[in-house]
Amino acid sequence: MQNFGETVRSIRTNRGIKQNELYNGILSKSYAIQFEKGLHDVSFYLLIQVLNRFPMEVDEFLYIHRGYQGSETAWFYDSLAIIGNDIDLEPLKKFKKEYLTRYSNSEHHKGRLLQIDFRIEQLTYYSSTGKIIGDTIEPQVQEEIQNLLRKIQAWTIEDFRFFSNVIDLVDIFDMTQYFKLLLKDINQYKNFESAKGVICILLINAINKFIFSDKREEAKELLRALNEFTKGIDQMFYRNYYFFFDAVVNKLDGDESGVQKAKNAITIFKDLGYEHHADMAKAILTEILTM
Structure with a gap:
């Protein structure tokens, strides 16, 4: 993934904005050049000031920066909402494998995998009884979920x-x-x-x-x-x-x-x-x- 500065440069040139228009009073000319080459970073405060010149919200900037893709969080919960509401366990199991492959180094594995496992157990119970939840959830899953909430x-x-x-x-x-x-x-x-x-x-x-x-x-x-x-x-x-x-x-x-x-x-x-x-x-x- 490219540096924030490279993304800013791409947006700036596409909008036909000159460097001095965008960075005047925020970054020096030399620092702006290095920033857009990906050789220097800027603080979040300065990045916000730069984005305000477009103008552009941080959410949109990050969406563009990720190649017009949503974040891991957005992808996970949007997918879970769609797949998890379909009374079919196979897509949910495939989704679990895809998540582990797509975000193998995620820091959020524990909580998110618990949610998938819980939903699988919910749907298994619902498919056989027509009820939303029963006493079939694994005690270990229950305890891990409750511990995360308490923290x-x-x-x-x-x-x-x-x-x-x-x-x-x-x-x-x-x-x-x-x-x-x-x-x-x-x-x-x-x-x-x-x-x-x-x-x-x-x-x-x-x-x-x-x-x-x-x-x-x-x-x-x-x-x-x-x-x-x-x-x-x-x-x-x-x-x-x-x-x-x-x-x-x-x-x-x-x-x-x-x-x-x-x-x-x-x-x-x-x-x-x-x-x-x-x-x-x-x-x-x-x-x-x-x-």
Whole structure:
């Protein structure tokens, strides 16, 4: 992979910007020349100043720098979301092998492989019973996941993703305590577009678990947060989950109109081609109606 300076030079020349226009007041002429040749680095602070001259966000710059490819993190979670929601174990097993081959030297193997293994066990159980999770998860997998969660001190988007993907293994008491601390951190990401999808998925998974753990007030609190995170047009998919769970909670509170509203949300998932989500929502509603 080329140096940051070489990437900046490529962007600069493609945009027809002269060196002195881009670097004036930021880098000397000689340093800028060496930087663009990949012979010198600059601090992150100076790189931001350079990118502001284009203007360009850091996310876009890194995307270009990687050859118009997403990061390891983006590739892993995007792939897991697609493959993991298909009730077919073989693609998931192939994905595990591809991850180990593609990112053989990754520093994140432990947590990410645990998520894949957990999803494989989830789907194995779901395929045979029609239920989302049971007591079939290997104790070692459970313990390793819980240990990783306990070690988290300051939560980041990566931690939100991990928590969301393994939430079914978290004790309901521990989960309640986690969210008492997490909601403040979550709210700080309201204006960070790259985090919204991650947080919406976490909230959706947690709302579902709280509902079936008879923690309706906790579910309502997270629903309020989900409502705030899904008002933008880019969050329409998650917005439909908000309407679904809001309808489910209303039904549990005695509002029978919630049943039809939940069915409407299921239809929307189906019409948009999200068959797995439609099936999952239908299974949730069916279970609610038997409570």
